[in-house]
Amino acid sequence: MRYFNGTGWLAIFTGTETMIGRTRDVDAWDEATGVALVVDPQRGIRRPVTDYPDFSHLEPASQVVAAIPGGGWRAFWKDEGPDNGPLTEQVLAWLITAKGGATPITVGARGDVDDAESADLLIPPGEE
Incomplete structure (x- = not known):
């Protein structure tokens, strides 16, 4: 992270x-x-x-200057789910840094929060 x-x-x-x-x-x-x-x-x-x-x-370190809602984005990992299968998590928020970066923050099924920088794919709203 x-x-x-x-x-x-x-x-x-x-x-x-x-x-x-x-x-x-x-x-x-x-x-x-x-x-x-x-x-x-x-x-x-x-x-x-x-x-x-x-x-x-x-x-x-990364200096956060803003946080914006996830806006319906999702993060997808090919092999991070049960039995090394696929996993998709909702992007809860985007942390915006002083250098203009945007880091997706996800929330898992158990409520655990983490960044999704290791995701294989970020899925925009409305796409499967």
Whole structure:
């Protein structure tokens, strides 16, 4: 699944002796220094990434700027269904990114939501 967040950036941490490597959403930017800020779940505050001794680097993520209804589109996979048969799921919504991309988001029969970028075919409304 493609990774989306509000700023379009992820902070990568390598880990320490007591903490495993991890990825955190960049939540904002410090206005005075320009340093990326992440939420510290233990303290319940935003902290600069440079406060962490294991901060490695930033990586781009897809920044969602809008979501629009699925509009009757469906996603089709040749061999993702029961017994490796076909599977069709309704496109619940399209996530629109800052770079103009549109990612179909499907909802399965059990209500699970995922992107459909791996679909073999996207079927427009009214087509079989």
